[in-house]
Amino acid sequence: MSYVGPDFDPPQPRRPRRGPLTVALAALVPGALLGWLVYEAVGGSGDDGKGSDQATVRSSTASTSPSAAASSPSDDAKQPDSPKPTLVSPTSSAPTSSAPAASGSLRGKVIVIDPGHNPGNFQHTAEINRKVNIGTNFKECDTTGTSTNAGYTEAQFTLDVSHRLKALLEKQGATVKLTHDNGSPSWGPCVDQRARIGNEARADAAISIHADGAAAGDRGFHVILPGIVHAGAADTRAIVAPSADLGERVAGNFVRVTGEPPSNYIGDGTGLVTRKDLGGLNLSTVPKVFIECGNMRDSKDAALLTSPAWRQKAAQGISEGIVSFLRG
Template identity: 60%
Template sequence: MVVVAALVPACAAAWLVWDATSGPDDPGRNGDLPQNVRPHRSAAASAPSSAAPSSGAAKPLAGKVVVLDPGHNAQNSRHTSEINRLVDIGTARKECDTTGTATNAGYAEAVFTLDVSRRARALLEARGATVRLTYDGDRAYGPCIDERARIGNKAKADAVVSVHGDGSAAGNRGFHVILPAPVHRGIADTRTISGPSKLLGTALKRHFAAETGTRPSNYIGGGTGLDVRRDLGGLNLSTRPKVLIECGNMRDPKDAVLMTSPAWRQRAAEGIADGISAFLEDRE
């Protein structure tokens, strides 16, 4: 979708948003992608789509509130005492936050997640949504996982997506979406959001695969691209439909090539934005 040859009028708005968020030395500005990522025509490029409305069209996500939760914080390693503080997640007590992972070359997960979240925000706002980030490079550390959940709850978000990169062993490749298990313990109660969250996660999985050209995880989820967990505070404490996406494994050299590519990160943002859009529009 971001390769120059694949541009058509239906996705011109998304291109302009991406071009505005790329720097002059960004290789993605020239449509460059790693050689193993094939150009493709997405659904938005092959047919009229609400993903990129024309300037005169009604914005399909007007009135919707989306919260994007970029995982970790690049400054967390300087605040170990603060992020190691335990917080209540209903099923257990866990660290406030962690430092996250990085590629073997040192590209940090926190840098990746913030970049992708900002790109997705621009795309969703172009479709009319009100978008809030739990963290926008404006904090010394955190926020803690319980606060991340509260931000989405307080915003009365129609959808919340936490953006991450995994730190598994080399050879483990692909993305997966984590869904909240039905939990009713302590301060956690996800019983009313587990169903809608599954719909959100399924839409996100479908569109992320289509936009990025990457496969679901070969090491989690049995090839489905979906995983259900009850031990993640950001999901346990949410009262709004919420999922977490591990966009790839940053410790695998092949996935790392993708995740360090600005053009691929734009595709990742498009997949996230399209998945959220599909979920919200289906619920109308």
């Protein structure tokens, strides 16, 4: 299913008729032309992410400032290091849903999307609790993830947003690979394998989609950047700079398109956090970031995360950030 709106095919001009109707038709032409011009003037993109395929991508600009992180619930994407991320200025006002420009503009680019967790992890706790090497130490293969208070799981959310994101990027000609999809495999993959999938695909960009499980009242999104790690099987030195560029662009576009504010509980309001404890980042050899799209345990964020229209905006914002990064 396509997640972007249908293209509009303008009506074909009518062939003039001969005979007594010629004068009447000639009188109607100016009115029809005026109606068409009015339609074009007001026919912009809607607020549900179903915008025109010809809208221009706008990249976010960012300045730099150090920040300190607070702790968050235990998970492969939820144990912060002491970051010094680059500041993203949350200058977004109203949400927008303009689509990235130019179908085919990403032809030749490879993007790996990693939907956080797996809906089947709940039935395979022994397997996902197995420890794997993440370079600096050993951590669980994966976790079940979190959920809203009403039971909408993080794994459901991440797979839905990943499908929407995949559709947007493929429409522009990119080759897109998911680390798992629709119950295959039935659990996992482990965090080291998720990184390996991006590496083996030689991805131009990779992103792991998540939602957080912090306390009620904690809300907002944040993008996690890899820190410099050179230990064991991990060596992030070559990807730290391009990953920071990718993360800044994703964060800037995400806040602009969705209207979701940067996290108020981690990242000092920058929307960016640097970590060295995530196997998905430590073991990556391609530019990669994580995004925590919101807090599933906060009622305001949960209302957004469970909305299909908002999830389309989330996919749109992430897509525009990736496109901006790949275009340089």
